[in-house]
């Protein structure tokens with residue numbers, strides 16, 4: 456069964472330092488990796504997966520390659536090794552979908568990646584996929600609206616009463632496409648850490664905060680005991696770990 460928490464956010468990266476930075480926010484529901492991201496990390500893929508598992512990440516997409524028997528063997532081995540946090544990622548090819556069918560029969564979660572239209576999403580659902588990953592940014596790069604592809608898959612699944620396969624919008628390059636992917640029916644959006652950081656930002660939030668801080672210090676300088684500014688109040692609370700996390704988020708997203 457799928458966990459139907461709305462609007463899940465995944466980080467699309469194998470850079471564990473970025474995940475360490477953002478996971479403590481409590482807003483990250485999973486991580487997706489792919490061979491390119493693993494290659495960029497310069498690390499052994501299984502060291503990366505182990506570190507993510509130890510961090511407490513409960514859903515990690517681990518991509519497998521080769522022909523269908525190789526994908527099935529490797530997917531089963533990864534599931535054996537990492538357990539329930541392992542989601543096996545396969546491409547939307549005949550070999551990949553055959554592997555998806557076999558792995559999902561064994562109750563292993565499968566993310567079918569490299570989805571570029573609704574026809575592929577039909578096949579992936581029929582192969583038992585837990586997730587289908589339409590590549591929004593790569594469609595946009597090819598003058599096809601990635602967000603419209605997300606919408607078409609969502610409409611189709613809705614009309615046909617598909618609940619067992621969730622839409623995981625991938626290849627996300629900006630905050631606008633995160634929001635619109637959810638509007639258009641994606642259940643999950645996976646994004647680079649930098650895009651996640653930018654989701655916090657709004658110039659009016661910064662201005663508003665500055666003004667509140669300024670006014671608060673006027674209030675406390677006029678009467679009674681000095682409470683200090685908002686930031687001083689936060690500093691005064693040594694147990695406020697969230698403050699440290701948010702400070703890191705602000706540094707990374709500015």
Ligand code: G3P
Nearest residue numbers: 467489592593625626627
């Ligand atoms: O994880 C797959 C996907 O998100 C890749 O994104 O930016 O390489 O198109 P991108």
